[in-house]
Amino acid sequence: MSGTVGGPAGGGAAGDDRSWDCPILHVDMDAFFASVALRERPDLQDVPAAVGGGHRGVVLSANYAARAYGVRGGMPGVRARRLCPQLVSVPGDHAAFSSVSTALREIFRRVTPLVEMASLDEAFLDVRGSTRLLGSPRTIAELVRATVQEEQRITCSAGVAPTVSVAKLASRRAKPDGVVVVPPEEVVDFLHGLDVGELYGVGDSTARKLRRIGLTTVRQLAHAPFEEIRGAVGTAAARQLQVLAWGRDRSQLHERRGPQEPDRSMGAQRTFARDLTARADVLREVLALAERVTRRLRAGGVAGRTVVLTVRYTDFTTLTRSKALPEPTDVTQEVYVAAVALHDALRQGRSGGRAGAALRLVGVRVEGLVPSTRVQRQRVLGEREHGWSDVDRAADRAGARFGSGAVRPATLLPGADRARRAKS
Numbered sequence: 001m002s003g004t005v006g007g008p009a010g011g012g013a014a015g016d017d018r019s020w021d022c023p024i025l026h027v028d029m030d031a032f033f034a035s036v037a038l039r040e041r042p043d044l045q046d047v048p049a050a051v052g053g054g055h056r057g058v059v060l061s062a063n064y065a066a067r068a069y070g071v072r073g074g075m076p077g078v079r080a081r082r083l084c085p086q087l088v089s090v091p092g093d094h095a096a097f098s099s100v101s102t103a104l105r106e107i108f109r110r111v112t113p114l115v116e117m118a119s120l121d122e123a124f125l126d127v128r129g130s131t132r133l134l135g136s137p138r139t140i141a142e143l144v145r146a147t148v149q150e151e152q153r154i155t156c157s158a159g160v161a162p163t164v165s166v167a168k169l170a171s172r173r174a175k176p177d178g179v180v181v182v183p184p185e186e187v188v189d190f191l192h193g194l195d196v197g198e199l200y201g202v203g204d205s206t207a208r209k210l211r212r213i214g215l216t217t218v219r220q221l222a223h224a225p226f227e228e229i230r231g232a233v234g235t236a237a238a239r240q241l242q243v244l245a246w247g248r249d250r251s252q253l254h255e256r257r258g259p260q261e262p263d264r265s266m267g268a269q270r271t272f273a274r275d276l277t278a279r280a281d282v283l284r285e286v287l288a289l290a291e292r293v294t295r296r297l298r299a300g301g302v303a304g305r306t307v308v309l310t311v312r313y314t315d316f317t318t319l320t321r322s323k324a325l326p327e328p329t330d331v332t333q334e335v336y337v338a339a340v341a342l343h344d345a346l347r348q349g350r351s352g353g354r355a356g357a358a359l360r361l362v363g364v365r366v367e368g369l370v371p372s373t374r375v376q377r378q379r380v381l382g383e384r385e386h387g388w389s390d391v392d393r394a395a396d397r398a399g400a401r402f403g404s405g406a407v408r409p410a411t412l413l414p415g416a417d418r419a420r421r422a423k424s
Contacts, residue, residue: 017136017138017139018181018183019136019137019138019139019141019160019181019183020131020136020137021162021183021184022137022138022160022161022162022167022181022182022183022184023126023127023128023137023162023251024124024125024126024127024160024161024162024163024164024166024167024251024253025124025125025127025137025140025141025144025158025159025160025167026118026122026123026124026125026158026159026161026164026167026168026170026171027108027122027123027124027125027141027144027145027148027156027157027158027171028121028122028156028157028158028159028171028172028175029104029121029122029148029154029155029156030064030154030155030156030157030175030176030177031061031062031063031064031067031176032061032097032100032120032121032154033051033060033061033073033092033097033121034049034050034051034061034062034063034066035063035154035155036093036096036097036100036154037051037061037090037091037092037093037096038063038090039153039154041090044063044088044090045063046065047065047086047088048062048063048065048066048068048069048071048084048086048087048088049062049063049065049066049087049088049089049090050062050063050066050071050077050080050087050088050089050090051089051090051091051092052077052089052091052092053071053075053076053077053080053081053087053089054077054089054091054273057077057271058074058075058076058077059071059072059073059074059075059076059077059080060073060092061073062080064176066080066084066087069083069084069087070083070084071083071084071087077089093292094268094292094296095268095291095292095293095295095296095299096295097120098120098295098296098299098300099295099296099299100152100154101120101121102299102300103151103152104121104123104148104152105117105123107144107147107148107151107152108123108125108144110147111125111127111130111134111140111143111144112125112126112127112129112130114126114127114129114253115253116253122171124164124167124168124253125140125144125253126252126253127140137160137181138160138179138181141158141160141179142158142179144156144158145157145158145177145179155176155177156177157171157174157175157176157177157178157179157180158170158171158174158178158179158180159171159172159173159174159179159180159181159182160179160180160181160182161181161182161187162182162183162184162187162247162251163187163247163248163249163250163251164200164249164250164251164253165199165200165201165244165247165249166182166187166190166191166200166247166249167182168200169182169190169191169194169198169199169200170182170190172198187247188222188246188247190247191218191222191244191245191246191247192217192218192219192222192245193217193218193219194217194218195216195217195218196210196211196215196216196217196218196220196221198218199218199221199241199244199245200244200249201240201244202241202244206233206237206241209232209233210229210232210233210241212232213228213229213231213232215229215232218245221241221242221245222242222245222246226238226239226242229241229242265304265308265365265366265367265368265369266293266296266297266300266302266304266365266366266369267293267308267363267364267365267366268289268292268293268296268363268364268365269289269310269361269362269363269364270285270288270289270361270362270363271312271360271361272285272359272360272361272362275314275358275359275360276358276359277356277357277358277359279343279344279347282343282359282362283340283343285362286309286336286339286340286343286362286364287332287336289339289362289363289364290332290335290336290339290364291332291336293335293364293365293366294330294331294332294335294366295332297330297366297369297372298330298372301371301372301373302330302369302370302371302372303328303329303330303369303370303371303372304328304329304330304366304367304368304369304370305324305325305327305328305329305367305368305370306322306323306324306325306366306367306368307322307323307325307335307338307339307342307364307365307366307367308320308321308322308363308364308365308366308367309321309322309323309339309342309343309346309362309363309364310361310362310363310364310365311343311346311353311359311361311362311363312359312360312361312362313354313357313358313359313360314357314358314359314360316360318361319346319352319353321342321345321346321351321352322342322367323338323341323342325338328368328369328370329366330372335364335366339364343362
């Protein structure tokens with residue numbers, strides 16, 4: 001298409017740069033969850049793989065090799081394996097996802113303070129104030145992509161356009177691993193060749209209503225009488241659709257950290273492939289969950305005052321118990337100790353639990369979140385100068401440099417469980 005600069009796996013020539021009047025970038029990670037989960041698995045880079053979709057779960061995300069078979073996020077694992085029998089399922093690391101998302105925001109804000117996070121893995125950037133220092137919008141898009149690749153070892157795609165909706169659509173066309181520029185003079189031609197279902201903000205329901213009255217392309221929508229559109233979707237939606245169909249939507253961003261922030265709580269849970277009865281086995285899972293949650297807390301710059309434990313028994317009875325802490329924390333050991341106390345009370349039947357009963361699921365959550373900067377830890381007479389908080393932050397730094405899980409509690413290392421069983 002004339003006006004597209006670059007494409008999958010590369011950009012166009014600098015002399016053909018027509019992006020100077022395109023101040024809005026939409027930067028979107030390529031298969032974000034799968035890409036992050038597979039960073040440490042080079043053997044799976046070209047193999048159909050999905051995050052989740054294991055024995056009892058659904059697919060969170062699939063890499064492009066799996067998508068070629070029709071595997072998509074939200075699909076039950078059973079169906080995904082029917083479509084792609086050789087599909088490899090890998091666990092999701094929500095702490096890693098959150099940590100990478102935080103790093104992405106920092107990369108974006110090195111380029112411009114005008115960043116509007118749309119989700120964990122995508123953002124709009126207004127770069128009109130950055131061109132004098134960094135070059136054209138397309139050059140900036142390539143800089144962002146190269147930085148993400150170098151620092152986070154994942155790829156992203158970018159749309160460069162005069163408005164928010166056109167930039168979003170351009171980034172879709174750029175996938176995977178590319179840049180598409182839509183100059184102002186080519187916006188209308190770019191939009192009018194699209195199906196109405198592709199228009200930014202148009203969901204399945206609206207698309208069905210438009211097709212029902214014979215409007216199948218954005219060109220038809222743009223030229224349709226307003227009364228006809230209003231009769232199908234209502235006044236407010238009709239006005240917005242005609243604005244979008246001509247590419248006249250907003251070019252100013254609303255700076256925000258993201259729709260998922262600030263969180264009131266952060267948690268993680270795991271459904272076991274086999275039901276667990278031994279206390280040591282359960283506590284090992286509790287520690288892994290506590291570590292995952294507190295890494296997310298530290299990455300988000302928050303701490304929480306209440307620890308919540310959820311257990312689900314083999315008959316699907318689910319119990320939740322909570323424990324308030326003396327002060328907010330983001331320390332793995334403190335959350336773990338509180339969760340262990342809650343588990344032991346349930347295990348012994350003191351808190352409405354079932355003594356020795358097998359568990360199907362365990363979850364750990366931290367509630368009552370506040371910014372970490374507001375937490376003033378009261379030192380205890382005689383305590384060590386460096387405690388568990390310093391250990392956690394050292395592990396975070398190692399993880400940022402060498403990859404998630406570079407430093408972990410010894411009981412969570414591969415083979416530790418087998419070694420423990422061999423000794424017992």
